[in-house]
Amino acid sequence: MSDLLWQKPGVKVDARIQNFLAGEDVILDREFFLFDIQASAAHAQGLQQIGILSADELAGLSRELDVLAEDFRAGRFVLDERFEDGHSAIEGRLIERLGDAGRKIHTGRSRNDQILVATRLWLKDRLSHLYALCRETAEVALARAEAEAQLPLPGYTHLQRAVVSSAGMWWGAWAEGFIDNAVRAQQTLEWVDANPLGSAAGYGVNLPLARDHTTQALGFGRLQVSAAYAQLSRGKFELGAIDALSTAVLDLRRLAWDLSLFTTAEFAFVALPAEYTTGSSIMPNKRNPDVIELMRASYASVAAARSEIEHLLSLPSGYHRDLQFSKGAIFHAFGRGLAALELLPDLLRNLEWKPENLRAALDPSMYATDLAVDLARQGLPFRDAYKQAADPARWAEGDPEASLAARVSPGASADLRLDVLRRRLQALT
Structure with a gap:
């Protein structure tokens, strides 16, 4: 593993402990790496705006970040166990290529x-x-x-045949x-x-960071x-x-x-x-x-x-x-x-x-609910209609298309209101 960003003189790094700390972080950071590079470029722009970086330093950092992104996409740069994480890999690469300009990239920023x-x-x-x-x-x-x-389709409740659906x-x-x-x-x-x-680490820094700029540069809706x-x-x-x-x-x-x-x-x-x-x-x-x-x-x-x-x-x-x-x-x-x-x-x-x-799969029992509702519509109290319709002797082969056409409540088979759903879908941006 390359030198750790936070390593202090005289402090021994135990390999077992470091492996536990890093875990699979460097592998997982491959998912984030291009976004980390993108954010580093915006951060560098902000540092130039407040005078931490010169125009030439910004140009060099921007160029090298673009090259790093392309090398990563092409497989020429691999994020692996040489690095503690993706952040240290980016900074290490910039220091290697640009020296002091690379050492400035972390100004005002925390991992x-x-x-x-x-x-x-x-x-x-x-x-x-x-x-x-x-x-x-x-x-x-x-x-x-x-x-x-x-198109008739059996409707189920409790995985039991219930009514004619579509x-x-x-x-x-x-x-x-x-x-x-x-x-x-x-x-x-x-x-x-x-x-x-x-x-930064959750408390800001004593620099007038260009946070509004990075918000816009990275395409965020707000700060x-x-x-x-x-x-x-x-x-x-x-x-x-x-x-x-x-x-x-x-x-x-x-x-x-x-x-x-x-x-x-x-x-x-x-x-x-x-x-x-x-x-x-x-x-x-x-x-x-x-x-x-x-x-x-x-x-x-x-x-x-x-x-x-x-x-x-x-x-x-x-x-x-x-x-x-x-x-x-x-x-x-x-x-x-x-x-x-x-x-x-x-x-x-x-x-x-x-x-x-x-x-x-449409058997006569699946028209019983239609029968009960029809009887209720004719004036019979629904609970009495329900009892009559529950009698298997009253069941007969039905017409599924007629059953579907009779189901006129909004959202049912005869009034699907697909036009309403079509408008909702078209309204999505």
């Missing part, structure tokens, strides 16, 4: 606000991706709801759900869109004003981002459960695209819905990450090294969660219903 701003930029990027995936999923579901509005209702539910998920991602993005750079709150917000903002992710992945879990059931031979309602299934290693007859099962499982990773960060935050104010462990949690949550969501739109575009099986 505390350095990791805060890199994390915040990373969260913005991930939330933007989450928002886009939720919008795309909602669009696919809404388009299929419009196209298949009156593919339009099933798709419309997911469309509205993922519109809400997109809204949640957008609102969370706006909430975390605050610049902590310049808060995170209080230097102390910048530290308090670490973990809190990560939890908010995970909560936004979890709402989408929770919907994905339930959708995947539906498809897991619908693809069984017992239901046989849906055929999945072949590429979303795998074979058995021993049973030649099998095609397994492994992709949707792992989609269903992905929520566990998101929930675990949330729990880990929540437990880390049992802390007083100020910075504490415990927070280092929050990085792995958010990477794991967003890595698993977004990977699953990325596969969802194409799955929904390409799954195929088996209409003959859908219709065959």
